């Protein structure tokens with residue numbers, strides 16, 4: 001499996017003192033360390049609620065509102081951008097959030113090595129880095145190898161949800177999913193074949209920097225939804 005090309009670059013230099021204090025105080029309380037070992041969600045959350053994973057939740061922390069409004073789910077946020085992790089930690093403390101844990105590591109390896117197969121209710125990406133230039137497209141996270149892992153990790157009826165304003169990325173994701181949809185253990189259905197993912201969730205889409213930018217530039221926003229169905233034989 002090839003994922004030597006990273007989907008991200010390190011975009012921050014030095015943390016401000018106030019952020020460093022938050023990091024030192026709270027990181028270990030809410031962070032799950034990267035390990036090459038499957039997680040036991042019941043131990044982590046002390047309950048058996050379904051798990052939602054948000055990949056690349058960024059600095060604006062939409063995941064906070066989502067977790068607060070959906071306490072019947074447990075949330076895991078995976079992010080490689082430390083200021084985003086620290087902002088999120090601060091809001092977890094301020095809002096006394098109990099159903100959210102963070103993993104500060106590359107989501108490709110987290111999903112592959114830490115998430116048990118057939119275990120997740122929803123995996124979502126809001127505005128994954130589009131890497132729009134031709135020479136950078138190889139950095140896109142939602143390539144076939146990662147999509148295969150994502151669908152393996154979803155439960156029966158588990159959902160993949162992506163929001164992007166990059167038409168080329170959207171087309172590319174749809175094509176990639178079409179190409180991997182040949183597994184004889186499960187099939188992947190497109191969104192128009194079932195109801196909207198957020199029907200049973202209290203959905204909250206905050207106006208993040210990326211949503212705002214897309215709206216200012218009057219870009220079309222694409223909502224991509226897929227569902228995994230296990231085939232019983």
Ligand SMILES: C[S@@+](CC[C@H](N)C(=O)[O-])C[C@H]1O[C@@H](n2cnc3c(N)ncnc32)[C@H](O)[C@@H]1O
Pocket residue numbers: 007008055056057058059060061078079080081084105106107108125126127128129130141208209210211
């Ligand atoms: C364009 S930003 C979108 C942030 C946020 N979802 C939003 O809508 O405001 C993409 C985020 O994905 C994160 N990211 C990129 N590759 C990642 C990876 N392999 N694992 C975890 N996070 C990643 C980046 O650090 C960045 O914060």
